[in-house]
Amino acid sequence: xxxxxxxxxxxxxxxxxxxxxxxxxxxxxxxxxxxxxxxxxxxxxxxxxxxxxxxxxxxxxxxxxxxxxxxxxxxxxxxxxxxxxxxxxxxxxxxxxxxxxxxxxxxxxxxxxxxxxxxxxxxxxxxxxxxxxxxxxxxxxxxxxxxxxxxxxxxxxxxxxxxxxxxxxxxxxxxxxxxxxxxxxxxxxxxxxxxxxxxxxxxxxxxxxxxxxxxxxxxxxxxxxx
Amino acid sequence: xxxxxxxxxxxxxxxxxxxxxxxxxxxxxxxxxxxxxxxxxxxxxxxxxxxxxxxxxxxxxxxxxxxxxxxxxxxxxxxxxxxxxxxxxxxxxxxxxxxxxxxxxxxxxxxxxxxxxxxxxxxxxxxxxxxxxxxxxxxxxxxxxxxxxxxxxxxxxxxxxxxxxxxxxxxxxxxxxxxxxxxxxxxxxxxxxxxxxxxxxxxxxxxxxxxxxxxxxxxxxx
Numbered sequence: 001x002x003x004x005x006x007x008x009x010x011x012x013x014x015x016x017x018x019x020x021x022x023x024x025x026x027x028x029x030x031x032x033x034x035x036x037x038x039x040x041x042x043x044x045x046x047x048x049x050x051x052x053x054x055x056x057x058x059x060x061x062x063x064x065x066x067x068x069x070x071x072x073x074x075x076x077x078x079x080x081x082x083x084x085x086x087x088x089x090x091x092x093x094x095x096x097x098x099x100x101x102x103x104x105x106x107x108x109x110x111x112x113x114x115x116x117x118x119x120x121x122x123x124x125x126x127x128x129x130x131x132x133x134x135x136x137x138x139x140x141x142x143x144x145x146x147x148x149x150x151x152x153x154x155x156x157x158x159x160x161x162x163x164x165x166x167x168x169x170x171x172x173x174x175x176x177x178x179x180x181x182x183x184x185x186x187x188x189x190x191x192x193x194x195x196x197x198x199x200x201x202x203x204x205x206x207x208x209x210x211x212x213x214x215x216x217x218x219x220x221x222x223x224x225x226x
Numbered sequence: 227x228x229x230x231x232x233x234x235x236x237x238x239x240x241x242x243x244x245x246x247x248x249x250x251x252x253x254x255x256x257x258x259x260x261x262x263x264x265x266x267x268x269x270x271x272x273x274x275x276x277x278x279x280x281x282x283x284x285x286x287x288x289x290x291x292x293x294x295x296x297x298x299x300x301x302x303x304x305x306x307x308x309x310x311x312x313x314x315x316x317x318x319x320x321x322x323x324x325x326x327x328x329x330x331x332x333x334x335x336x337x338x339x340x341x342x343x344x345x346x347x348x349x350x351x352x353x354x355x356x357x358x359x360x361x362x363x364x365x366x367x368x369x370x371x372x373x374x375x376x377x378x379x380x381x382x383x384x385x386x387x388x389x390x391x392x393x394x395x396x397x398x399x400x401x402x403x404x405x406x407x408x409x410x411x412x413x414x415x416x417x418x419x420x421x422x423x424x425x426x427x428x429x430x431x432x433x434x435x436x437x438x439x440x441x442x443x444x445x446x447x448x
Contacts, residue, residue: 120397132384159404
């Protein structure tokens with residue numbers, strides 16, 4: 001790893017440890033939900049990180065279709081992996097939180113449904129990258145999938161929301177509501193920043209690995225041609 | 227613009243003529259949806275839940291999987307005959323070629339629905355002629371065909387194309403199933419208001435037809 005990247009990685013590790021300490025030691029115990037509420041900090045931060053990563057997939061895809069820049073495609077590819085990782089974390093932690101509070105691991109509300117569809121679409125994105133012929137075809141096809149997936153997710157969210165309001169509501173106790181006390185807000189801000197830093201580091205590391213891999217592949221090709 | 231529509235019509239006409247002469251797809255699709263109804267009849271405890279509760283779900287499951295088969299074939303056949311390259315060598319716009327093929331596929335799926343809906347009425351006692359039901363199915367078919375054919379074109383150019391199409395198309399079809407599914411539930415006697423389902427489906431159609439024809443240029447490339 002390069003020196004700035006190593007420093008950033010060390011900072012991200014420290015920030016995550018600090019966020020963990022704040023979540024368990026500094027943030028107050030929730031009056032209504034008790035200890036499970038502590039899931040909130042990492043759950044929401046992971047969701048934000050996933051959205052940021054998928055926005056990079058979208059941006060990388062658009063730039064690639066525009067200019068066929070290999071760097072844009074590489075950024076989109078590695079961001080999709082990191083985004084999928086954080087979506088998985090969001091879904092798993094959300095389910096663990098839902099069980100004690102809502103009484104079930106899963107409900108089909110707009111946010112849960114659209115997050116699940118989000119997960120499936122970017123899993124399909126990575127599958128396209130694996131199945132399409134490497135190089136230009138994989139990059140183009142993936143860019144198209146990444147762009148359409150980004151358009152579709154808000155529509156899924158909106159559809160289910162519309163469906164819910166048309167449908168007799170089952171008992172869903174939406175969490176939240178009251179504004180957060182300052183200690184919780186600070187803990188959340190620190191966790192979100194720590195997770196975003198970690199996201200950036202993960203993307204940068206994966207980007208560098210991919211760039212080096214492509215460089216090696218290029219050198220091997222050159223050597224074989226010689 | 228007229229040239230665009232002419233190309234689109236010619237491509238759609240070609241695909242429909244091929245089907246009319248070979249008569250491969252429609253009989254298979256019709257058989258497929260009838261078999262789906264048969265399986266649903268024995269897979270579900272129909273007596274317990276009542277046919278009206280199960281029928282909308284059966285309809286959408288059969289339709290979605292029939293759509294995967296129909297759309298998958300549109301480009302797979304072109305690839306098997308290596309005719310896609312010659313089609314793309316013409317100076318015609320990629321979007322027009324794509325929309326022509328999507329139009330033909332949508333018409334095939336609509337023809338399949340002409341078997342599916344009466345079959346459902348026969349086996350489950352659901353209404354046939356409800357305008358909401360017909361409208362929701364027709365509108366959903368258009369948008370599903372646009373997205374389905376885009377990804378069928380993409381999948382046909384890769385290896386393992388049968389694997390890729392369902393994984394790509396099904397999540398993107400969810401909005402059509404959510405909104406269209408609700409409209410069909412209402413048409414089949416569910417409680418509550420349907421709301422502007424048909425208008426929403428039309429919005430989705432416009433959006434996805436435009437997006438898919440813009441993306442077609444990048445998918446139908448080499």
